[in-house]
Amino acid sequence: STSGMKTITIPQATNDSFIEVLRTLYLTLQHTTAKESYQFDLGQCQWVHPLLVLPLSAFINVSGSTYLLDGQTSSGSYLNTICFPQGISALSPLQHYAQSNATKSYTPISVLKQDMPEQEREKLQTQFDHMILRVLQPAAGAANAIYYPLSELVTNIFDHSHSNQGYLFGQYYSTKQFLDICIVDTGRGLVQNYAEEKGLN
Numbered sequence: 001s002t003s004g005m006k007t008i009t010i011p012q013a014t015n016d017s018f019i020e021v022l023r024t025l026y027l028t029l030q031h032t033t034a035k036e037s038y039q040f041d042l043g044q045c046q047w048v049h050p051l052l053v054l055p056l057s058a059f060i061n062v063s064g065s066t067y068l069l070d071g072q073t074s075s076g077s078y079l080n081t082i083c084f085p086q087g088i089s090a091l092s093p094l095q096h097y098a099q100s101n102a103t104k105s106y107t108p109i110s111v112l113k114q115d116m117p118e119q120e121r122e123k124l125q126t127q128f129d130h131m132i133l134r135v136l137q138p139a140a141g142a143a144n145a146i147y148y149p150l151s152e153l154v155t156n157i158f159d160h161s162h163s164n165q166g167y168l169f170g171q172y173y174s175t176k177q178f179l180d181i182c183i184v185d186t187g188r189g190l191v192q193n194y195a196e197e198k199g200l201n
Contacts, residue, residue, distance in 0.1 A: 011027055050170070
């Protein structure tokens with residue numbers, strides 16, 4: 001392990017059901033705390049799901065953890081392509097990614113930061129939205145059904161969670177005809193939010 005860090009081997013989910021991937025995420029993070037750093041070993045993962053990738057990215061970045069990844073495997077190549085775990089937090093690299101990966105069925109990990117100028121953050125989110133629409137190619141008039149909830153969820157990151165940054169990631173499964181969009185923040189959770197807003201501390 002790196003500098004005495006505890007190594008956590010991430011198990012391979014047995015299937016891609018929401019419950020199974022959630023179980024894998026739980027097993028990965030159940031004995032961790034963001035106040036410590038870990039080394040995450042992705043060597044057993046032949047494929048990875050957005051529900052595992054994005055929370056793990058956020059955790060690695062917040063805790064200063066590291067990871068082991070074989071970039072020659074299919075999952076390693078995929079994770080490198082989506083900019084795991086750092087993500088993209090500026091408009092220019094995101095636009096370059098969109099142009100050079102125009103045929104891909106996924107977006108990179110996109111990071112929105114509270115200390116960004118609001119206009120820059122909005123442009124970054126809009127570029128992410130455009131990539132989602134490009135991947136989906138929705139019917140005419142369906143764009144607002146995608147834009148509005150995404151906008152509300154992103155607004156929630158800074159208005160309610162009191163987080164300094166949020167992570168966005170999308171993956172479209174063409175054979176199954178569904179889209180996974182993950183949004184993660186590292187702010188206060190629902191329980192703490194409710195307690196603070198209701199003065200229950």
